[in-house]
Amino acid sequence: MNTLPNLSHAVDAARDDLIAFLQKMVQASSLPNHEHDVQNLIAQKLRSMGLEVEIVPSHFDDLRNHPAFGDDGFSPTERINVVGRWRGTGAGDGHSLILNGHVDVVPVGDLTLWDDSPWGAVIRDGKMFGRGSCDMKAGLCAGIFAVDVLQRLGYTPARDVLIESVIGEESGGIGTLTTIVKGYTADAVILLEPTRLELCPVQSGALTFRLTVTGRSIHAAMKPYGVSAIEKFALLLNAINQLSDERHRNFKHELYEDPNNIAPINIGTIRGGEWHSTVPEEVVAEGRMGVLPGESNEAVRNAFEAAIQLTAESDPWLSQHPPRVEWFEGQFESGQTPLDHPFLQKLGAVHQQVTGSAPVFRAVTYGSDMRLFTNHAKIPSTHYGPGDVGMAHAVNEFVPLDEVLTATKVVATMITEWCGK
Numbered sequence: 001m002n003t004l005p006n007l008s009h010a011v012d013a014a015r016d017d018l019i020a021f022l023q024k025m026v027q028a029s030s031l032p033n034h035e036h037d038v039q040n041l042i043a044q045k046l047r048s049m050g051l052e053v054e055i056v057p058s059h060f061d062d063l064r065n066h067p068a069f070g071d072d073g074f075s076p077t078e079r080i081n082v083v084g085r086w087r088g089t090g091a092g093d094g095h096s097l098i099l100n101g102h103v104d105v106v107p108v109g110d111l112t113l114w115d116d117s118p119w120g121a122v123i124r125d126g127k128m129f130g131r132g133s134c135d136m137k138a139g140l141c142a143g144i145f146a147v148d149v150l151q152r153l154g155y156t157p158a159r160d161v162l163i164e165s166v167i168g169e170e171s172g173g174i175g176t177l178t179t180i181v182k183g184y185t186a187d188a189v190i191l192l193e194p195t196r197l198e199l200c201p202v203q204s205g206a207l208t209f210r211l212t213v214t215g216r217s218i219h220a221a222m223k224p225y226g227v228s229a230i231e232k233f234a235l236l237l238n239a240i241n242q243l244s245d246e247r248h249r250n251f252k253h254e255l256y257e258d259p260n261n262i263a264p265i266n267i268g269t270i271r272g273g274e275w276h277s278t279v280p281e282e283v284v285a286e287g288r289m290g291v292l293p294g295e296s297n298e299a300v301r302n303a304f305e306a307a308i309q310l311t312a313e314s315d316p317w318l319s320q321h322p323p324r325v326e327w328f329e330g331q332f333e334s335g336q337t338p339l340d341h342p343f344l345q346k347l348g349a350v351h352q353q354v355t356g357s358a359p360v361f362r363a364v365t366y367g368s369d370m371r372l373f374t375n376h377a378k379i380p381s382t383h384y385g386p387g388d389v390g391m392a393h394a395v396n397e398f399v400p401l402d403e404v405l406t407a408t409k410v411v412a413t414m415i416t417e418w419c420g421k
Contacts, residue, residue, distance in 0.1 A: 004416055008354070010149045011409045018145045018408065019123070019401060021045065025137040026121035026130040030103045032074045035167045038103045038137075039082050042144070042165045046084035049148055051163070056081040058168065058178040066181060068376055070331045072171035079167045081175045083184055086147055086161040094158035094420020095343075096186035098379070099147075099411065100176060100369065101140030101193075102169030105132035106393050113395045127398040135392035138399040139192025139385030139407065140165060146412035158420030162186055169369050172330040176369040180377045188343040188380050188418065189373045190411065194387030194399070195362070197351065197407060201344055201382040202255050202363035203370050204263040205291025205334035207300060210284065210326040211236065211308070215317075217281035226279035227317050230272050233283040236323060239311040240265055243303065244290075251292050255339075255363035262365060263290025263334075265304075293334045293363065301327060332367025335374040335381075343380045343418070350414045351384075355406060364389070384410075 011018075028038035039055075046053045060076035063069045088094065108118040108131050116122040118131040128138070143163055150157075162184060166175030193200075213236065215229030244265040256262050267287040273280035291300045305325050312318035337344060339361060348359035364383060373381040386403035 004150070004153055004155055007149070007153065007412055008409055010153055011145070011405060011412065014145060014149050014152070015405060018141060018404070019128070021145070022128060022133070022138060022141040022404065023121035025141060026128065026133050027119050029119050030105050030132065031107060032104050032168070032171060033079065035079060035103050039080055039165060039167070042103070043082045045144060046082065046163060049151060051084035051086050053082065053084045056083055056178055056182055058174045063174070063177055063181055066177060068173070068177055068333070068372055070172045070329060072168060072174055072329050074168070074171060079175070081167060081178055082165040083179060084163040086157065088157045088159040088161070088419060090158065092158045092420050095188060095418050096159040096161070097415060097419055098162045098164055098184070098186040098189040099143035100164045100166065100189055100191045101136050101143060102166050102175060102369065103132070103137065103140065104167045104170050105135070106170055109395065115396055123401070126402060127400050129396055129398045131397055134194050134387035134397050134399040135389070136193050136385060136387070138387055138404045139194060142386060142404050142407040143190070143192050143411055145408050146415060149408065150412050150415060155416060155421060157415060160186065161415055161419055166369070172332070173369045173372050176372050180372060185377060186379065190347070190414070191368060191370050191381060191383045192385035192407070193368060193383040194385050194389045194392060195364070195383050196388050197355070197384065197386065197403060197410070198360040198362045199344060199348055199351070199382050199384055200362045200364045201337040201339065202253070202293050203335050203368050203383070204293060204363070204365050205295070205297065205300070205332040205371065206367035207289040207291060207297060207327060207331050208286070208329045209289055209304065210286045210328060212324040213283045214321050215279065215281045218279045220277040220279060223279050229280045229283040232315065232318055233272065233285060235315060235318070236308060236311055237267065239307050240267070243307045247292065247303070253293060253363060255361055256365070257362065263292045264365070265289050290365070291332065291334045293336050295334060297331060297333055330367065333371040333375055335371030337374055337380045337382055341380045344382060346418055347382065347384065347414055350417055351410050354410045354413055
């Protein structure tokens with residue numbers, strides 16, 4: 001490998017600038033529909049680096065006919081993505097590269113559970129705390145500063161490097177889908193998601209569902225003459241858990257750490273009943289149905305609906321009052337890049353060179369924008385970034401700052417090795 005001399009030292013020298021910028025990113029609250037502040041901050045930074053910067057709005061009317069489109073319930077016209085292009089010289093050999101990261105974050109929940117403000121970007125014990133610090137502003141910041149540091153060293157790639165700061169990943173991938181539909185492409189993609197610096201080129205999918213169960217209300221004192229929708233839902237919940245167990249028993253994949261946690265099914269919300277002394281007449285449950293790698297969304301929906309129907313047919317009430325299944329919002333396909341792809345082999349070698357440790361290849365159990373690149377743009381892709389996904393969406397979310405610096409070094413080195421000079 002022909003890594004630029006002093007690259008590691010140059011990243012270390014930029015540490016204060018990197019951390020200060022990451023703090024600004026975390027302090028810019030970017031809940032869905034409110035990403036403009038952080039996007040404007042990133043656009044300004046990319047312009048200061050001399051990149052060709054484009055503001056790319058996500059308009060549902062431009063996306064509706066795409067098979068991966070899903071209305072995520074947020075603004076159909078007002079959200080924006082930022083794409084910065086570091087144009088290559090076109091000389092010599094090399095491949096183009098996209099560094100992709102999302103700025104939308106999930107709600108913070110109960111503020112009293114946080115040790116500090118979720119938007120404070122407090123630094124303590126070598127970690128930065130705050131909503132979005134781990135998922136995934138730190139990774140995006142590492143990608144930005146990988147380019148920044150290479151520019152400081154006078155390097156120019158032979159092929160283009162694109163930095164994509166997108167919205168809507170948490171709710172279905174509207175931002176990344178926009179960049180694909182608008183024609184932004186490259187020879188490979190690093191999605192800078194939190195992976196503890198492991199290479200994760202395989203992802204499960206996730207489908208959002210709503211299950212409605214009806215009963216018959218009556219005064220609780222007359223319960224035997226009513227039908228509790230909650231108790232009928234309990235029958236269906238048992239069937240759902242059995243389905244999840246069965247699917248995991250019948251599926252094996254070498255990259256998953258836990259064979260019982262590849263594409264789980266989870267009930268996230270339940271609403272049922274109106275009064276403590278009334279037999280409940282309706283339950284509405286919403287949840288997440290995992291998609292196994294290589295499995296189609298249609299096959300997953302069919303399996304779920306069949307399990308619900310089979311259980312309903314065995315119950316006198318439910319057989320006459322069938323539960324209703326709806327699919328809405330995020331409909332994440334699974335996605336994967338072959339482990340022997342030259343892009344993954346190159347990134348693994350770069351990781352080992354920079355860190356001194358052999359690369360670890362894993363699969364992830366969550367849906368992400370990677371499947372849009374692998375399935376629809378046909379671009380080899382992998383997750384790789386700082387932070388532990390176990391801290392994503394959590395109270396007191398944090399990212400280790402040394403890991404952010406290491407990620408910056410690996411990505412910068414990968415640019416020099418993959419994109420040429």
